[in-house]
Amino acid sequence: MTQARPMVAAPSTTAPSVALSGAALRFGDRTLWDDLDLAIAPGEFLAVLGPNGAGKTSLLQVLLGLRKLSAGAVEVGGRPPRRGSSVVGYVPQQKAFDRDLPLRGRDLVRLGLDGHRWGLARRNRETRDRVARVIDDVGATAYADAPLGLLSGGEQQRLRIAQALLGDPTVLLCDEPLLSLDLHHQRAVSELIDTRRRAANISVVFVTHEINPILSMVDRVLYLVGGRWAVGPPDEIMTSERLSDLYNTDIDVLRVRGRIVVVGTPDAAHGEPGGDHHHPVDTGPVPGPPRAPAGSTGGRTG
Ligand SMILES: Nc1ncnc2c1ncn2[C@@H]1O[C@H](COP(=O)(O)OP(=O)(O)O)[C@@H](O)[C@H]1O
């Protein structure tokens, strides 16, 4: 199904930081997504949502140059993606560090220089200063010299973000960076990312199961489900009609005290750690925004 697809509903007229056109990713006869057209503007915050196995991580791997498209084209910073590019910062899906890991936060951050453009001659002092500055930027100075494994999940995540920011990326890819953080740290970590995005006009691609902690920051949502996708502003995509269409089953999207509550997805993808949204208060049906046609939808039908 082809329709006119506005490439960017975003605040800028400059060249996109990330551009996908006719992009598809398949494994055997299984299609994760296809016919994906998406241009991400400098400074844009894109949330990537969808159930487990929808291909969110695989999309980041494509942008990192670790995975090839099955069809279509992709550019990051105006070039085909390649490993180790300094254009891209990456916050991988969080795993807790081993308690005995003999590595300090400061060491982890410095590893962000691997494959980086800085030459040997500029190591040492300049590198040390740069690492110290980025650690300070994320507010991690107080614990940067403690063993990583002894830090809290939120502290570890700040250091991962510092590592990703070390090379001054123009595109920041984050794979479920809020997973296993409590609400306080979810807020702190997402605000940290958002602040840096605004200060340096970084494009953020933020894979998440839970849109509420970042709802106020998100420009557009890319929603992937079973080979189908939709992209547009949250008000347009996070509606009963659009999600029911994507999932091909009845989904209810409610707005409860400024939060989005999704009821009826086949998996528990929208569960929030400690969240209570499966028991929404009795708000009655919430009128959705006007059914605007400005977003895009693609992928196989049926
Ligand atoms: N090399 C591969 N060969 C076959 N299937 C794969 C391969 N890599 C990933 N997959 C499958 O692709 C699907 C999407 O994975 P992923 O991108 O990690 O999804 P998400 O991050 O949305 O949960 C998963 O079902 C996974 O098993």
Ligand SMILES: [Mg+2]
């Ligand atoms: Mg994933």
